[in-house]
Amino acid sequence: MTRPAIYVEGAALEISFADGRRNLQELIFDTVRAAVDDSGQPMHEIDSVVLAAHDLVDGRSLSSMVTSPAAGAYLRDEIRYGDDGAGALAAAVTRLEAGHARRSIVAAWGRSSEHSPDQFSRSLFEPFRSRPLGLDEFVLSAMRAQLCLSAGDGAGPARERASLRRIDSARANPRALRGGGFRSAPHFPLDDADLPLWADVTAAVVLSTEPSPIRVAGVGQSSEPYNFGDRDLRTITSLKTAAGRAAADAGFGADTADVAEVDGLTLIDEALGLEAIGFAAPGTGLRTLAGDGRANPSGGGASGYSPPSMGLVRVVESVLQLRGTAGSVQQRSVRRAVATGGSVVAGQTQTVVLLEAV
Amino acid sequence: MTELVSIPGHWDFDYTYFAGEAASRFFAELRNTRVMGATCPDCRRVLVPARSFCDACFQRTTDWVEVGPEGTLETFTIITAAFPGLPEPPIVMAYVTLDGADTALVNLVLGLDLSDIGAAAAGLQRQPRVRVQYGPEPQGRITDFAFVLA
Ligand SMILES: [Zn+2]
Numbered sequence: 001m002t003r004p005a006i007y008v009e010g011a012a013l014e015i016s017f018a019d020g021r022r023n024l025q026e027l028i029f030d031t032v033r034a035a036v037d038d039s040g041q042p043m044h045e046i047d048s049v050v051l052a053a054h055d056l057v058d059g060r061s062l063s064s065m066v067t068s069p070a071a072g073a074y075l076r077d078e079i080r081y082g083d084d085g086a087g088a089l090a091a092a093v094t095r096l097e098a099g100h101a102r103r104s105i106v107a108a109w110g111r112s113s114e115h116s117p118d119q120f121s122r123s124l125f126e127p128f129r130s131r132p133l134g135l136d137e138f139v140l141s142a143m144r145a146q147l148c149l150s151a152g153d154g155a156g157p158a159r160e161r162a163s164l165r166r167i168d169s170a171r172a173n174p175r176a177l178r179g180g181g182f183r184s185a186p187h188f189p190l191d192d193a194d195l196p197l198w199a200d201v202t203a204a205v206v207l208s209t210e211p212s213p214i215r216v217a218g219v220g221q222s223s224e225p226y227n228f229g230d231r232d233l234r235t236i237t238s239l240k241t242a243a244g245r246a247a248a249d250a251g252f253g254a255d256t257a258d259v260a261e262v263d264g265l266t267l268i269d270e271a272l273g274l275e276a277i278g279f280a281a282p283g284t285g286l287r288t289l290a291g292d293g294r295a296n297p298s299g300g301g302a303s304g305y306s307p308p309s310m311g312l313v314r315v316v317e318s319v320l321q322l323r324g325t326a327g328s329v330q331q332r333s334v335r336r337a338v339a340t341g342g343s344v345v346a347g348q349t350q351t352v353v354l355l356e357a358v
Numbered sequence: 359m360t361e362l363v364s365i366p367g368h369w370d371f372d373y374t375y376f377a378g379e380a381a382s383r384f385f386a387e388l389r390n391t392r393v394m395g396a397t398c399p400d401c402r403r404v405l406v407p408a409r410s411f412c413d414a415c416f417q418r419t420t421d422w423v424e425v426g427p428e429g430t431l432e433t434f435t436i437i438t439a440a441f442p443g444l445p446e447p448p449i450v451m452a453y454v455t456l457d458g459a460d461t462a463l464v465n466l467v468l469g470l471d472l473s474d475i476g477a478a479a480a481g482l483q484r485q486p487r488v489r490v491q492y493g494p495e496p497q498g499r500i501t502d503f504a505f506v507l508a
Contacts, residue, residue, distance in 0.1 A: 018376070020376050020378070021378060021379040022379065023376050023377055023378035023380075023381060026380070029410070029411050029416075033411075056371065059375065069413030072416050074413045074416065075414075113374065113376070114373055115371065115372075115373050116371065116372050119371050119372065123371075127367055128363070
């Protein structure tokens with residue numbers, strides 16, 4: 001059975017912080033409107049909307065009821081994916097492939113200036129064995145970092161260089177946060193520079209079954225057990241599996257991509273993500289981040305971060321790279337790109353998107 | 359037999375909600391005892407409360423216009439159960455389209471004789487004319503005003 005090819009017609013993202021001139025709906029409207037304008041399509045040509053949003057991030061219960069009209073959902077088929085934005089894109093792709101829709105908006109957002117990321121993070125843990133201990137996402141990222149660094153994977157100079165390069169990329173990225181934002185307190189062995197810069201992030205794409213220059217070549221998803229004690233934290237198995245599925249779907253793997261935009265909560269999570277998708281050899285993620293400009297040219301989490309939007313941000317950055325419009329972080333001759341989006345807990349659920357210029 | 363475990367839970371999250379420029383201006387105008395609407399350039403509807411975009415047309419709104427202060431009560435309900443933060447029941451909540459507006463605004467209706475709920479309801483069923491009445495010290499909040507029979 002042949003499936004229709006899916007294309008990215010429009011893309012937009014915005015990273016800001018505590019812009020009191022706009023409410024949440026207006027932030028969403030601005031980015032979705034920009035993605036629709038970028039697609040060149042009138043609204044009546046768009047028949048479906050898939051959102052990635054989270055009630056506890058938005059501080060609005062059943063938040064898509066408040067926010068979906070701002071994402072273009074008025075009298076359109078709308079579903080919300082309560083997880084990462086790359087996962088929402090995967091859901092939109094399957095709906096388009098199934099013939100359920102012809103053209104779809106995918107939008108994701110998170111506004112760190114309105115909520116407390118640390119409170120949100122603590123709420124994600126199950127109430128009997130984890131929450132009473134005061135666990136947050138960074139505890140797991142720190143334990144993962146400890147395993148990785150004590151194994152000697154790029155400890156010392158590579159970690160420092162990776163960190164500096166990430167900050168440089170964020171400075172160069174015209175879409176990165178300029179001013180404002182904040183960081184959580186780092187747990188050992190993480191330091192400030194390893195942590196994401198909490199920001200207000202909105203991202204949107206317009207997907208279509210009609211041909212245009214950027215194709216969604218493959219999508220893969222995978223989920224690990226919630227019980228992090230059951231997992232090998234050094235290997236993001238769900239991401240590795242998702243990358244394999246995306247490669248089978250696309251006919252090429254992330255290792256052949258000209259640019260990788262990998263989502264990770266911390267610098268070390270990004271490095272391990274590069275290894276999991278095969279863009280970096282095992283144990284070389286930090287060295288790749290330190291020395292290879294094609295690995296997270298956007299600056300990753302240093303450019304601004306808020307769940308559940310980051311996977312879609314990675315997709316938009318990849319689309320801009322493929323178009324050659326990424327600005328001062330543009331890489332040379334980008335024909336293929338890989339974007340990933342992960343979500344809690346400790347990157348338990350992962351989506352890999354392979355994109356290709358056609 | 360094993361004692362079955364249950365533990366109490368309570369979530370308490372802090373938020374700072376940004377109203378944005380358009381809603382802030384709408385609230386500021388309430389302090390000036392004016393209810394404002396915003397016009398969509400595509401469908402030409404006057405949207406109340408004023409907002410920055412029309413979600414039906416997915417277009418930014420343009421001109422702001424004052425609406426009311428009188429309008430028509432379209433529908434209503436009478437709330438008889440107490441809820442923290444709300445006035446003592448019974449409370450009448452109504453859906454009112456102010457003159458010059460294309461969308462309705464929800465707020466309380468004050469000053470009705472509610473000693474006989476049935477009789478009060480019969481009066482409101484006739485979709486009476488109402489007007490906006492402000493409290494003594496408007497704070498720039500939706501609770502600054504209520505509707506009263508015109
Ligand atoms: Zn309109």
